[in-house]
Amino acid sequence: MSKTLIILNPHAAGGRAGKLWTQVEPILWDKLGELVIAVTQHPEEVAAHLDKAYASGLTRVISIGGDGTNHALVNALAELNEAHPDGQPMIYGTLPIGTGRDWARSRGIPFEIQRAAEWIAQAQPRPTDIGLLQTENLHEHFLNIASAGVGGDVDARVNRVANRRPWTFLKATVSTILSYTPEKMRVELDGETWYDGKSWLVAIANGTTFGHGMEIAPRALTDDGLFDVVLVEAVSRLELLSALRLVYSGKHLAHPAVHYRQAKDVKISSDHGRLSIDLDGEYTQGEHLHFSMRPGLLHLLT
Secondary structure (H helix, E strand, C coil), X not given: CCCEEEEECCCHHHHHHHHHHHHHHHHHHHHHCCEEEEECCCHHHHHHHHHHHHHCCCCEEEEECCHHHHHHHHHHHHHHHHHXXXXXXXXXXXXXXXXXXXXXXXHCCCCCHHHHHHHHHHCCEEEEEEEEEEECCEEEEECCEEEEEHHHHHHHHHHCCCCCCCCHHHHHHXXXXXXCCCEEEEEEECCEEEEEEEEEXXXXXXXXXXXXXXXXXXXXXXXXXXXXXXXXECCCHHHHHHHHHHHHCCHHHHCXXXXXXXXXXXXXXXXXXXXXXXXXXXXEEECEEEEEEEEEEEEEEC
């Protein structure tokens, strides 16, 4: 049985990751065999651990950390697999911790950590699409969902909360809607103009769910080579808040202010400054955004 690299950030989720690790470590040793444990304090340390492990012959990595650790790992894996197109790909799995856990929610990974460890020990690798965002100063991959508009400001608000609760995301969403002003955006899908006007949000989805259970793209598949693009027009705050509940069941796609299409390539630009961006729960900004699909680049335990 081959060795497995564990990327562990014990301080993630307010220290919860370190406590959970003591529960799952015996299970993973029993189910997966020998483990190589790399403890990280910062997401930027992930790539070096991954390169060293791959050079020594390890081809399976499991992450136990927060959004920052997982985002860094997805990017490092994408670069590693691209750099070795003829070699054995590095296989990736993640154990859900923290408050959001939307990727786990959409993939059927149990939330109870011991059951999740047993689940991942039985999971098999499957080629999985990921997205690439390029801006004037950014080159970042994402696994689940990216968005331009209000979602980035929600991220910034959530990330300022030290002790997050299940309602943190909803509270941050409502608070942001009450203060955010929709931006004028020009959206191109596969080279054709799709929308030009003010919008609350444009979501570029590989997965289905973000924001602690919001099914923003209920039809999205992670192996079809396409983004599901969901745009919300600049309706009034009252109308948006009254329709917010629909997104938890995916019924918002029928709302007249919501537009939906699929595409491999998405460009979003603004003539009025930098747009707020949500990138798998990470906050960033950009003025000219280019999202491109990378089919099957990640080999995910599922």
